[in-house]
Amino acid sequence: MKQQAEILHRVVRDLGSIPVGRLLALPVRLPRALRAFFASALDRETAREAIGQSLVSREERFLEIARDQVFDNPKSPYLPLFRHVGCELSDLRANVERHGLEVTLSRLAQEGVYLSADEFKGKCPVVRGQLCLEVSPSSFESRRPALGLPTESSGSSNRPIRSLSSLAWLGAESPTTALFLAAHRLEEHAHAAVDVILPGGAGMLFLLMVAKAGIAPEKWFCRAAHAGWAEQLYQASIARQVIRGARRYGPGFPNAESIDYSDLRPVVRWVGRRVDQGAPCCIRCVASNAVKIAKTALEMRESLSSVLFVVSGEPFTDSKRQVVESAGAQFTVQYGYTPGAVHVSRGCAQRNATDDMHVDQTTLAVVDHSRAVDGDPLGVRPLLFTTLHPAAAMLQINVENGDYAVLERRQCGCALGEAGLDLHIHHVRSFEKFTCQGMNYAFTDLFDLVENRLPRRFGGGPGDYQLVEEGREGGEVLLVLRVDPGLGDLDHGAVLRELVDGLSASSRTQRFMARIWQEAGILTVRREPPQISERGKVLPLLVKGEFPAKAADQN
Secondary structure, rough: OHHHHHHHHHHHHHHHOOOHHHOOOEEEEEEHHHHHHHOOOOOOHHHHHHHHHHHHHHHHHHHHHHHHHHHOOOOOOOHHHHHHHHHHHHHHHHHHHHHHHHHHHHHHHOOOEEHHHHHHHOOOOEEEEEEEEEOOOHHHHOOOOOEEEEEEEEOOOOOOOOOEHHHHHHHHHHHHHHHHHHHHHOOOEEEEEEOOOOOOOOHHHHHHHHHHHHHHHHHHEOOOOOOOOOHHHHHHHHHHHHHHHHHHOOOOOOOEEEEOEEEHHHHHHHHHHHHHHHOOOEEEHHHHHHHHHHHHHHHOOOOOOOOOEOOOOOOOHHHHHHHHHOOOEEEEEEEEOOOEEOOOOOOEEOOOOOEEEEOOOOOOEEOOOOOOOOOOOOOOOOOEEEOOOOOOEEEEOOOOOOEEEEEEEEEOOHHHOOOOOEEEEEEEEEOOEEEEEEEEHHHHHHHHHHHHHHEEEEEEEEOOEEEEEEEEEHHOOEEEEEOOOHHHOOOOOHHHHHHHHOOOOHHHHHHHHHHHHHHOEEEEEEOOOOOOOOOEEEEEEEEOOOOOOHHHHHO
């Protein structure tokens, strides 16, 4: 008994903000939740009908959620924001009925009813005029939390945020995923995921939705997350329950097969076996792993002409696309974010851009913010997200997630568009910000710098360069350009000059900052492999470790 208590204590400590009661409830209630999740299969027509019904009811669902979780909840952090701008529930209803949901949300954002990414994460207070609120991620959890699987943000530039993704929310997203599979003719493919086990688990969640569409996924290549031993035991036990439940109530589910992201030959070999058996393959993974699998196939002289990658987790840039297509593979893109494992959009089958996707309007409303990103000379406007289903792990009303993109409505002719999902999103990017010498620097496309500009000059490609922001004693920051040693001999001085020129490209202000940093010795080049995240991402900007208080306040 004492040993069990110690294990539970360690799990609670490792999983951070997730309440202990919900951790205890998950193993007990998960089998029943999985049975409910698989109670009804989703073929193409059923998914289409479900999407149509959800689109009709989305505005009324938003108003009901606002009534229940905001205006009838004195503890809601959104309530002071609405009252600060003089908006009561009756005013909100009248505006939605008169102008529509997206127009109403845009107007509310202009008046101050929104949350920046830092405010939502509790990194800074919410300040609107005389109003000042202190919040944390737990402030936005649903009043009636549904049973959920542990998920975690990537923590690339912030401390990872843990939350639960409910199976009810996953069920609400599943019709769009089922129609996405039909649009890309993936019903007859052999499905696999390359992803971590839990938390994170986007690959596992995708395989669950594939199974709900009546397709038994075949492979789950995964690497254990870096966590304490107690958390690893807990997560492994939850994964085993998911596998058993999907086999008992659904069409089947693969065991988690351990893999090292530095050696993806087992994935290529599996593709070869399935191709010999006449089956095309669909592989769900982050974009960096798709590139690695393609490079591995090229080294092994194996064709991936029967493979379609479903990529997510980071921008699928043209440089990544070129590597994947050079191995013969096809691709489509998904976009989502955490906390809460929100699947924003699925790839269009008649795309106009590399990452042209359909926004899932059944579960989300997405608008452009009226404010430009602080410090950005190009006037980039962040995306704002609003959840439209009560099973969302966290209630979000006009919440930034740190990304911007192009939003447009068009009729494309693919199955998702014909079902009524006419809002497209593409060119999704993060607005990266870092602070050096007391100056905030916003760079809207670091991927172009590390995947195109530097490789054009010095060789290599996606995954060979990475900027790392490191804390130093005294609160100073060092900006390191990591360059993979495999690129051979390079002139560090020339690389540094190209880095400065790249950071200076957007404006006179940025040129001034980059020169100041160079003179102060803040910029440096190191010959070491870029760091790979637990999910296999090679991010363009990585914040390493915790900064001293002074630097953290500036960030």
